[in-house]
Amino acid sequence: MDLLSMSTVNWSRAQFALTAGYHWVFVPLTIGLAFIMAIMETVYVKTGDVKWKNVTRFWQKIFGINFAIGIATGLIMEFQFGTNWSNYSWFVGDIFGAPLAIEGILAFFMEATFISIMFFGWNRVGPRMHLASTWLVFAGVTLSAFWILVANAWMQYPVGMEFNPETVRNEMVDFRAVVLSPVACNKFLHAVFSCWSVSAGFVAGVSSWYLLKKRHEEFALKSIRLSALTGLVAFVMLAVTGDGSAYEVSQKQPMKLAAMEGLYEGKEGAGLVAVGMLNPAKRAYNDGVDPFIFKLEIPKLLSFLGYRNLNAFVPGIKDLVDGGYTLRDGSAALSFDEKKARGKIAIQALADYQTAVKEGRDTDAANHETILEENYAYFGYGYLDTEKELIPNVPLTFYSFRLMVIIGCYSILLFAILLYFACRKEVRNRKWLQYVTLWSIPLPIIAGQLGWLVAEMGRQPWTIQDILPIQVATSAVSSGNIIATFILFTLLFTGMLAAEATILVKQIRKGPDPLSGEKA
Amino acid sequence: MITYDFLLKYWWFVMSLLGGILVFLLFVQGGQSMLNSLAKKEDEKKLLINALGRKWEYTFTTLVTFGGAFFASFPLFYSTSFGGAYWAWMILLFCFVLQTISYEYQSKPGNIFGPKTYRAFLFINGVLGTFLVGVVVASFFTGSEFTVAKGNITGLGVTGTTISRWQNPLHGLELLASARNLCLGFAILFLTRTMACLFFVNRLDHEALEKRSRKFTLYNGVAFVIFFLLFLIRTLLSEGYAVNPDTKLVYMEKMKYLHNFIDMPLIPVFFVSGVLAVLYGIFGTTFKPGFRKGIWFAGAGTVVTVTMLLLVAGYNNTAYYPSSADLQSSLTLQNSSSSHYTLSAMAVVSLLIPFVLAYIFYAWRALEKKRLSPDDLESDGHAY
Numbered sequence: 001m002d003l004l005s006m007s008t009v010n011w012s013r014a015q016f017a018l019t020a021g022y023h024w025v026f027v028p029l030t031i032g033l034a035f036i037m038a039i040m041e042t043v044y045v046k047t048g049d050v051k052w053k054n055v056t057r058f059w060q061k062i063f064g065i066n067f068a069i070g071i072a073t074g075l076i077m078e079f080q081f082g083t084n085w086s087n088y089s090w091f092v093g094d095i096f097g098a099p100l101a102i103e104g105i106l107a108f109f110m111e112a113t114f115i116s117i118m119f120f121g122w123n124r125v126g127p128r129m130h131l132a133s134t135w136l137v138f139a140g141v142t143l144s145a146f147w148i149l150v151a152n153a154w155m156q157y158p159v160g161m162e163f164n165p166e167t168v169r170n171e172m173v174d175f176r177a178v179v180l181s182p183v184a185c186n187k188f189l190h191a192v193f194s195c196w197s198v199s200a201g202f203v204a205g206v207s208s209w210y211l212l213k214k215r216h217e218e219f220a221l222k223s224i225r226l227s228a229l230t231g232l233v234a235f236v237m238l239a240v241t242g243d244g245s246a247y248e249v250s251q252k253q254p255m256k257l258a259a260m261e262g263l264y265e266g267k268e269g270a271g272l273v274a275v276g277m278l279n280p281a282k283r284a285y286n287d288g289v290d291p292f293i294f295k296l297e298i299p300k301l302l303s304f305l306g307y308r309n310l311n312a313f314v315p316g317i318k319d320l321v322d323g324g325y326t327l328r329d330g331s332a333a334l335s336f337d338e339k340k341a342r343g344k345i346a347i348q349a350l351a352d353y354q355t356a357v358k359e360g361r362d363t364d365a366a367n368h369e370t371i372l373e374e375n376y377a378y379f380g381y382g383y384l385d386t387e388k389e390l391i392p393n394v395p396l397t398f399y400s401f402r403l404m405v406i407i408g409c410y411s412i413l414l415f416a417i418l419l420y421f422a423c424r425k426e427v428r429n430r431k432w433l434q435y436v437t438l439w440s441i442p443l444p445i446i447a448g449q450l451g452w453l454v455a456e457m458g459r460q461p462w463t464i465q466d467i468l469p470i471q472v473a474t475s476a477v478s479s480g481n482i483i484a485t486f487i488l489f490t491l492l493f494t495g496m497l498a499a500e501a502t503i504l505v506k507q508i509r510k511g512p513d514p515l516s517g518e519k520a
Numbered sequence: 521m522i523t524y525d526f527l528l529k530y531w532w533f534v535m536s537l538l539g540g541i542l543v544f545l546l547f548v549q550g551g552q553s554m555l556n557s558l559a560k561k562e563d564e565k566k567l568l569i570n571a572l573g574r575k576w577e578y579t580f581t582t583l584v585t586f587g588g589a590f591f592a593s594f595p596l597f598y599s600t601s602f603g604g605a606y607w608a609w610m611i612l613l614f615c616f617v618l619q620t621i622s623y624e625y626q627s628k629p630g631n632i633f634g635p636k637t638y639r640a641f642l643f644i645n646g647v648l649g650t651f652l653v654g655v656v657v658a659s660f661f662t663g664s665e666f667t668v669a670k671g672n673i674t675g676l677g678v679t680g681t682t683i684s685r686w687q688n689p690l691h692g693l694e695l696l697a698s699a700r701n702l703c704l705g706f707a708i709l710f711l712t713r714t715m716a717c718l719f720f721v722n723r724l725d726h727e728a729l730e731k732r733s734r735k736f737t738l739y740n741g742v743a744f745v746i747f748f749l750l751f752l753i754r755t756l757l758s759e760g761y762a763v764n765p766d767t768k769l770v771y772m773e774k775m776k777y778l779h780n781f782i783d784m785p786l787i788p789v790f791f792v793s794g795v796l797a798v799l800y801g802i803f804g805t806t807f808k809p810g811f812r813k814g815i816w817f818a819g820a821g822t823v824v825t826v827t828m829l830l831l832v833a834g835y836n837n838t839a840y841y842p843s844s845a846d847l848q849s850s851l852t853l854q855n856s857s858s859s860h861y862t863l864s865a866m867a868v869v870s871l872l873i874p875f876v877l878a879y880i881f882y883a884w885r886a887l888e889k890k891r892l893s894p895d896d897l898e899s900d901g902h903a904y
Contacts, residue, residue: 061902064624064902065624065625065628067624068620068621068623068624068625069620069621071577071580071620072617072620072621074584075580075583075584075613075616075617075620076613076617078584078587078588078591079587079602079609079613081591081598081602082587082591082598082599082601082602082603082609083602083603083606083609083610084603085603086598086599086600086602086603086604086682086683086684087599087603087673087681087682087683087684088599089591089595089598089599089602089603090595090596090598090599090670090683090684091673091683093591093592093595093596093598093599093858094595094858094859094862095862096591097588097591097592097593097595097598097858097862098592098858098862098865098866100587100588100591100592101585101588101589101591101592101593101866101869102588102592102866102869103588104581104584104585104586104587104588104589105585105588105589105869105870105872105873105876106869106872106876108581108584108585109581109585109876109880110876110879111577111581112577112578112580112581113578113879113880113883114883115577116574116577116883116887117883117886117887119902120574120887120900120902121886121887122900123899123900124886124887124889124900125886129886133883164859167670167859168670168671168673168683169595169670171858171859171861171862172859172861172862172865173861175861175865347674347675347676348674348676350673350674351671351674351676354671354674383675383681471681472673472675472681474682475599475602475603475604475606475682475684476603476604476680476682476684476685476686477603477606477686477691481606481607481691485606485610488610488614492614492617492618495633496621498632499621499625499631499632499633500621500625502630502631502632503625503628503629503630503631504630505630506628506629506630507628507629507630510629
């Protein structure tokens with residue numbers, strides 16, 4: 001691979017990371033706020049208490065300001081699969097395109113249609129229809145998350161497909177396996193609870209600010225009660241689904257798990273590193289240097305979390321490169337070199353198959369197809385040169401994972417305390433808690449970003465696990481073009497973020513509008 | 521048993537229909553391109569913005585769904601066109617991204633860029649967005665400079681691993697050098713402006729704006745008809761990209777698209793009906809003072825006409841995304857589509873589309889029981 005094309009790969013990755021990173025700043029708040037707004041409006045319709053309507057309408061305004069940028073970044077993400085990853089689009093488009101299309105047909109139209117009623121329909125439709133519209137907006141945004149996460153999960157754990165050498169692509173053979181894969185289901189729940197956590201943190205933090213300023217106190221207390229409960233449920237469920245995610249990773253992406261744990265040498269009864277500092281002197285997976293300057297380990301926990309067995313063997317980076325350890329089915333794990341050799345056999349078999357078909361040598365074509373099938377599981381390894389390419393960025397993955405978990409644990413504690421005082425109606429008198437809640441607003445957003453860093457950086461070098469490495473997935477567009485669009489989108493998204501931030505701050509300072517019959 | 525050939529045609533029809541609906545809904549963009557010319561005062565601009573702002577998400581969602589459905593049904597088009605005509609698509613997307621925040625943010629307190637900036641964004645989206653859609657769609661008839669070699673993925677050849685390669689370094693900007701592409705670009709721009717005028721006549725409870733909209737309908741309608749006829753006549757008389765059904769080889773055929781019209785007689789019937797409906801919408805609105813239903817005639821006519829035009833591009837052994845650089849790289853329904861299984865699964869999902877249309881219709885009616893006046897902007901509780 002020449003320098004020019006490597007530059008194309010890296011800039012394409014940067015552009016996608018930029019778009020996805022911005023997308024995940026706005027979208028979680030949208031999805032989470034949709035849920036909180038729907039609960040608030042339900043209380044309003046059930047009780048007829050106009051103050052709940054006021055609360056709902058305020059958060060609806062915030063939702064509207066935030067919603068637009070999520071759409072903008074989402075549009076760019078969808079089309080970037082084609083513009084920057086054209087080989088990918090053909091190679092797996094038969095499977096990957098379907099969730100995207102279904103997302104458009106089923107989810108986006110539901111969002112777009114019922115958002116109009118939610119915003120403009122307060123005086124044009126009845127209260128129950130309006131409430132139904134708000135819930136349908138929530139259903140739409142959640143459904144949208146489901147389909148895109150099905151697509152993402154499939155990249156991490158490609159199931160329900162077969163490679164067709166005639167069309168040179170992977171083709172779907174089991175839709176149910178794609179949609180209901182354990183990775184997809186777990187990822188969806190984890191991501192949605194992450195969205196709830198972001199909105200809960202945001203609503204609680206903003207409401208705390210009102211309490212500190214002694215403004216709109218009744219509004220703020222109502223919002224805090226609901227957001228504290230939502231936040232606690234969300235973070236507890238994040239821990240549960242996070243455990244599910246780690247389990248799936250250990251089964252399907254052991255290299256990612258090893259990077260998350262900084263585990264170079266595998267062992268039985270492996271402990272989980274609770275706190276640790278990686279050794280920057282470690283340059284290679286096999287240089288014998290201790291990977292940690294220090295670490296605090298919880299004994300056997302990694303084996304238990306990864307394999308539900310306290311004494312299970314967890315392979316490290318070195319084991320995954322060198323192979324030789326015993327897999328769960330009793331066979332010996334292949335080394336990188338062996339996988340690479342089989343990948344090269346698969347690629348050569350594909351080329352030979354095509355030549356044979358072109359020349360009308362049917363028997364030869366059938367033989368090459370058999371060889372390809374036997375080695376296809378390692379197809380992507382045939383494109384890799386050295387074992388170094390197989391190892392993700394360990395420090396980035398390791399620290400991102402730890403920081404995310406720390407924020408999660410801290411947030412469970414914070415929301416439990418907040419809910420405790422909210423139930424005792426004592427939040428108003430706890431200034432320290434109001435300050436802590438206010439300054440904790442960014443933490444769930446940061447945790448979400450870190451989670452995606454772990455998921456996406458940890459799976460490098462693969463766009464499709466074991467099948468398609470990143471350098472084979474890109475478009476034939478020179479890096480100069482991509483740098484230009486990268487700069488363009490950086491300016492655009494940053495400008496949008498600045499615009500949103502200032503409008504949000506102004507709107508929050510202004511506070512909820514008083515309704516007729518209610519004191520401001 | 522539903523055959524693969526049927527599914528290919530079914531999905532090309534769905535894509536054509538989505539394309540038709542998208543062009544109709546681009547009336548939002550057409551309206552955005554006239555904010556400064558049609559409205560003379562600030563309150564008139566506000567009314568136009570709020571009328572369009574209640575519909576922009578439908579256009580945007582249709583665009584996204586169009587992209588997703590193309591990806592799912594014809595992934596080789598997705599990879600070849602988007603990965604090749606990079607700049608044409610990127611500029612188009614950029615225009616649409618500008619739109620997303622422009623409605624919501626322009627009148628909000630704390631808006632750091634000021635309303636004029638957002639209105640400029642809406643204008644750019646309105647003019648450039650619609651024009652580029654026309655240019656790109658025209659390339660379905662005029663061809664683009666790309667090659668496709670699926671065997672490249674093995675990396676054993678001399679051209680690297682990329683399957684689809686654009687042969688022009690301008691990556692899509694060269695499409696602007698074709699007069700026929702430009703004609704369809706301008707035709708779509710003026711069509712969307714015409715439909716926006718018809719929409720305003722139908723939706724606004726504002727005498728001065730209604731009067732001006734009727735006048736603008738004629739100006740834009742005439743410009744649309746001229747550019748559309750130029751494109752259509754030239755296309756019907758030009759060589760087209762035909763596919764030999766036996767050998768699957770692509771070759772140039774004189775007046776291929778005219779032959780397609782003749783070979784599929786139902787298509788010209790619908791096509792002409794669509795065109796007549798558009799013309800009736802335009803001239804009825806222009807010359808009959810109380811006539812407000814022009815948008816429905818022109819809208820339905822647009823959907824039908826564009827759908828038929830795209831069917832002509834893909835049906836009857838035609839390469840729907842032709843390569844002028846290498847004829848045999850041209851994309852046909854057969855060589856660029858998803859598998860039988862995927863198209864079948866997606867066909868089941870597509871059965872839900874009538875349900876989606878039904879709730880869109882319900883929501884549209886619920887919000888549009890009466891025409892929009894300046895007084896409604898405050899009472900509805902959410903104004904742009």
